[in-house]
Amino acid sequence: MNPNALEVKAQQRGWKVIxxxxxxxxxxxxxxDDWEIWVAFAGDIPDSATLRKPGTTEHRRLPLRDIGMWVRRDPHEMSRFAIGDHVTVAGxxxxxxxxxxxxxxxxKHAEKIRLVITYEDGGTGSPYSDQAARVMVKS
Structure with missing residues (x-):
């Protein structure tokens, strides 16, 4: 994806582009929302990219082939959860x-957003985000 195409696609999908x-x-x-993608180009070719997910301050390397898939994801689906959220899935x-x-x-294309969840009763799961519900935690 060249810089012009990335900028246009990002703006069309509701991203603020700096x-x-x-x-x-x-x-x-x-x-x-609370997502941030950083992409550096060498000329017109993506050279490196990072992704910061909601609920964290850590930027992680983003495979170049995944840039477009994250940019195109539905904003409502992406903004539903953050890392650290308490959730319930099937009880x-x-x-x-x-x-x-x-x-x-x-x-070989991206589908819905998946959450990685560590369950209180043990084990982990990877449900789609629309299968989970946020739980309000009392302080």
Whole structure:
């Protein structure tokens, strides 16, 4: 994805685009809700990218092939949960420890958002975000 295509696609999908430029090429910071994607280009080719998910301050390396899949995800689906949220899934209570793209093995494209949940009664799960409900925790 070239810089112009990324900027247009991001704006169409509701991302705020902050652009900078250095001697290697353009750099974009895309912000939507509590999500942040940073992409640096070498000329017109993506060179490196990071992703910061809601509920964390940590930026993690983002595979270049995944940039477009994250940019195109539904904003309502992405904004439903943050890392650290208390949730319930089919009667089991747990905490969101990660948020990932569900990927179709047959079609090799991103599907819905998946949550990684550590359950209070033991074990982990990876349900789609629409299968979980946020639980209000009393302080």
């Amino acid at each position: 652009s900078e430029h250095d001697s290697a090429g353009p750099m974009f910071t895309l912000v939507r 089991r209570h747990g905490i969101v420890t990660d948020i990932r793209l569900g990927v179709s093995r047959l079609k």
